Each structure stands twice: as structure tokens, then as C-alpha cells.
Amino acid sequence: xxxxxxxxxxxxxxxxxxxxxxxxxxxxxxxxxxxxxxxxxxxxxxxxxxxxxxxxxxxxxxxxxxxxxxxxxxxxxxxxxxxxxxxxxxxxxxxxxxxxxxxxxxxxxxx
Amino acid sequence: xxxxxxxxxxxxxxxxxxxxxxxxxxxxxxxxxxxxxxxxxxxxxxxxxxxxxxxxxxxxxxxxxxxxxxxxxxxxxxxxxxxxxxxxxxxxxxxxxxxxxxxxxxxxxxx
Numbered sequence: 001x002x003x004x005x006x007x008x009x010x011x012x013x014x015x016x017x018x019x020x021x022x023x024x025x026x027x028x029x030x031x032x033x034x035x036x037x038x039x040x041x042x043x044x045x046x047x048x049x050x051x052x053x054x055x056x057x058x059x060x061x062x063x064x065x066x067x068x069x070x071x072x073x074x075x076x077x078x079x080x081x082x083x084x085x086x087x088x089x090x091x092x093x094x095x096x097x098x099x100x101x102x103x104x105x106x107x108x109x110x111x
Numbered sequence: 112x113x114x115x116x117x118x119x120x121x122x123x124x125x126x127x128x129x130x131x132x133x134x135x136x137x138x139x140x141x142x143x144x145x146x147x148x149x150x151x152x153x154x155x156x157x158x159x160x161x162x163x164x165x166x167x168x169x170x171x172x173x174x175x176x177x178x179x180x181x182x183x184x185x186x187x188x189x190x191x192x193x194x195x196x197x198x199x200x201x202x203x204x205x206x207x208x209x210x211x212x213x214x215x216x217x218x219x220x221x222x
Contacts, residue, residue: 001169034211036154043202043213044154089154098167099144099211101154 002027004092006102014110019080021105023090024072030092033066033073038087038104047088048075080109113137115214117203123220124193132188132217134203143186144204144211145178147171154202160186193221 003026013019025033031052036044050057050064050073057064061080066073077084087106093099116135124130136143145157158168158178165178177189186205190197198221203214 038154043215045213046210049210091154098156098159098169100156101146103153 002030002092002094002098002100004090004100004102006090006105008105009103010106010108012108012110013080015080015082017080019075019077019084019107019109021075021088021090021107022072023074023092023102024070025092025100026071027092027094028071029094032093032099033064034091034093034099035062035064035075036089036091036101038089040086044089077107080107082109082111085109113212115203115205115212117201117214117217119217120215121218121220123222126195126221127192130190130193130197130219132190132201132203132219134186134188134214135184136186136203136205137207137212138184140205140207140212142166142206143180144206145188146202146204146213147199148202148216149199157188157201190219193219195221197221 006023034049037047038044048064050066061078063076085108087104089104090102091099118133143160146154148154156169157172159166175191179187200216200218202216204211
């Protein structure tokens with residue numbers, strides 16, 4: 001089955017700096033890579049996703065890149081704000097049937 | 112905006128007891144999922160359900176677990192004989208081939 005590795009486990013940045021979170025996956029059949037933001041005690045919420053036919057996707061301050069050959073994908077948050085502080089999970093799935101999550105990255109943005 | 116609803120929000124039970132967690136997915140969605148998140152850990156896939164049958168299950172989803180869609184709206188997760196290690200937040204999710212929507216979760220505490 002799919003195995004998703006996520007790094008780093010914790011990340012602390014100054015407000016305004018960029019944050020990068022990296023994930024690798026093992027199953028070459030995976031073709032859907034969402035990123036979720038989870039605030040303390042809340043449900044995971046989708047913030048951005050990418051499919052395997054695309055190499056990069058951007059939505060305002062967040063962007064995701066995918067390297068299918070190397071089986072890794074990354075989340076980039078620019079101009080970070082304190083409200084970006086949360087746990088971020090990457091995930092990988094083939095046709096959404098068996099989505100597997102990374103271990104999560106706790107992002108802290110210091111004002 | 113339509114959302115996935117889960118009940119109960121919190122359940123406390125004695126070890127060995129049966130527990131049923133209930134979910135009402137978004138009405139026009141076709142795929143349903145249960146995930147588990149032990150406190151402070153990553154979101155773990157349990158099972159996916161499509162066309163009234165399990166389409167995929169993880170190694171966590173053993174014989175103690177079962178899922179059912181007893182009517183047109185509810186999607187339930189039953190744990191037959193709870194163990195201490197079943198204590199976790201259980202998230203239901205649904206999707207229609209696109210974004211995965213999570214419920215707010217049911218926190219299960221096994222004493």
C-alpha cells in the first residue's frame with residue numbers, strides 16, 4: 001500500500017517568511033495529492049490539491065509542486081501570517097480510494 | 112454550504128463495549144470514508160465505501176470494525192468490543208470524485 005513521509009515534523013518561521021513542507025510517496029499509481037490544514041481540535045480542511053498531470057498549482061499565498069519522477073511533492077506558503085499556524089497534512093491517493101496521510105507538520109508563525 | 116455531520120461529538124465507553132458512530136454524508140456524494148486520529152498523531156485511513164460495499168480497508172480495520180449504510184442518509188462505524196487503544200477522534204468524510212469533505216469528528220474515549 002501507499003506510504004507517505006512528511007518533513008519536517010515541526011516548523012517555526014517569522015511572520016512574513018516562507019514555509020516549505022515536503023512529502024514523498026511510494027505508490028507510483030497515486031495520482032491525487034491534497035494538502036490539509038488542521039487547527040487544534042478541528043477537522044482537517046483542504047487548502048490545495050494537485051493531480052499528477054500537473055507539476056505546479058498556486059492559490060494566492062500557497063502553492064504546491066509535484067515531481068512524479070522523484071515521487072515527491074511540496075507545499076509552499078509565502079508571506080506567512082500568525083493565522084497560518086496549524087498542523088498541515090499531505091496525503092496521496094489513487095482515485096481517492098485509499099487516501100493515506102503524512103504524519104503532519106506543526107507550523108508556528110511567530111509575530 | 113453542505114457539510115458532513117457526525118454524532119455523537121464525544122462518547123465515553125468501557126472497554127469491551129460496542130460503540131456505533133454515526134455520520135450523515137453530503138447528500139449527492141457517492142464515496143464515504145472513515146478515518147481515525149489518535150491524539151497528536153496523523154490522520155489514518157480506516158475504510159472507504161462505495162455503492163453499498165467496502166471498496167478498500169486498511170490494516171487497522173480488523174474484524175472488530177464494521178461499516179453500514181442502513182438507509183439513504185446514514186453511514187455508521189461500529190466497533191464491536193472496544194479496546195483502550197481505540198480511543199481516538201474518528202472522522203467521517205465524503206466526496207463525489209473531487210474534494211474530500213470531513214465531518215467535525217467523534218471523539219471516542221475508552222476507559
